[in-house]
Amino acid sequence: MIEDSAAGQPGERLQKVLAQAGFGSRREMEAWIAEGRVTVNGAVATLGVRITEGDKVQVDGRIVRLVLPGEQKLPRILLYHKQEGEIVSRDDPDGRASVFDHLPKLRGQKWIAIGRLDFNTSGLLIFTTSGELANRLMHPRFEVEREYAVRVQGELTPEQMKQMTGPGIELEDGRVRFDQLSDEGGEGYNHWYRLVIREGRNREVRRTFEALGLPVSRLMRVRFGIINLPPRIKRGMMVELGEGELRAILEWVGLPAGEARQVVKTDRAQRKLKRVPPRKN
Secondary structure: OOOOOOOOOOOEEHHHHHHHOOOOOHHHHHHHHHOOOEEEOOEEOOOOOEEOOOOOEEEOOEEEOOOOOOOOOOOOEEEEEEOOOOEOOOOOOOOOOEHHHHOOOOOOOOOEEEOOOOOOOEEEEEEEOOHHHHHHHHOHHHOOOEEEEEEEEOOOOHHHHHHHHOOOEEEOOEEEOOOEEEEEEOOOOEEEEEEEEOOOOOOHHHHHHHHOOOOEEEEEEEEEOOEEOOOOOOOOEEEEOOHHHHHHHHHHHOOOOOOOOOOOOOOHHHOOEEEOOOOOO
């Protein structure tokens, strides 16, 4: 077994470099190492082991090339307008359409979804090749805002709106409180609201409205942190962010990226826009 290097010695912790390379979050990489799936120079690695240039790292027996600080490139970020009827998973026993089906292919990395959306929810999904960036945006301790547009069958009373932004609504897995809630109007039986929340619990927006007797007929995420869903990205379309936007996001979450302090403009013409074929019923 490889033992952890002493403090102060050169090198980067293995789980950190694997996460930065896009294999998954740091927590996932720690689990891989604990399960014995990672070796360094032919020996099973342990948590905290440091690697330096020239070390041979293998995951499940396959050699991987890791980018160490100093030669690190900017991660990639894709924005995708998820359609209803798609799952945010690579594996589904029912064979349903997946948001991963149409993402650009990567070599030696994988796309990490930042924040899930359930099967019947549409809107902004963010994908990145950086496990560290994904962790900063998703971990509860960072309390990153999520903004949704929601259409419900019925209408909230003023007292219910005050409760949702005040003491909150008690659900089976704890209390839910919205940071912001605004009435966007509606016609007939359907009514629209706009809300901001800092959690990512399973179906919490739907369950909160349903707890008040208001079934949700449409739910759409329109913002995640400082990242908004651009109006020009219609359902089933994706766009890759340019360098200036990447550096602005990295700076916002507090991740160093070489010369990330200088945000530069990106030529819109250099961005890639891709249309995903409509889902077949």
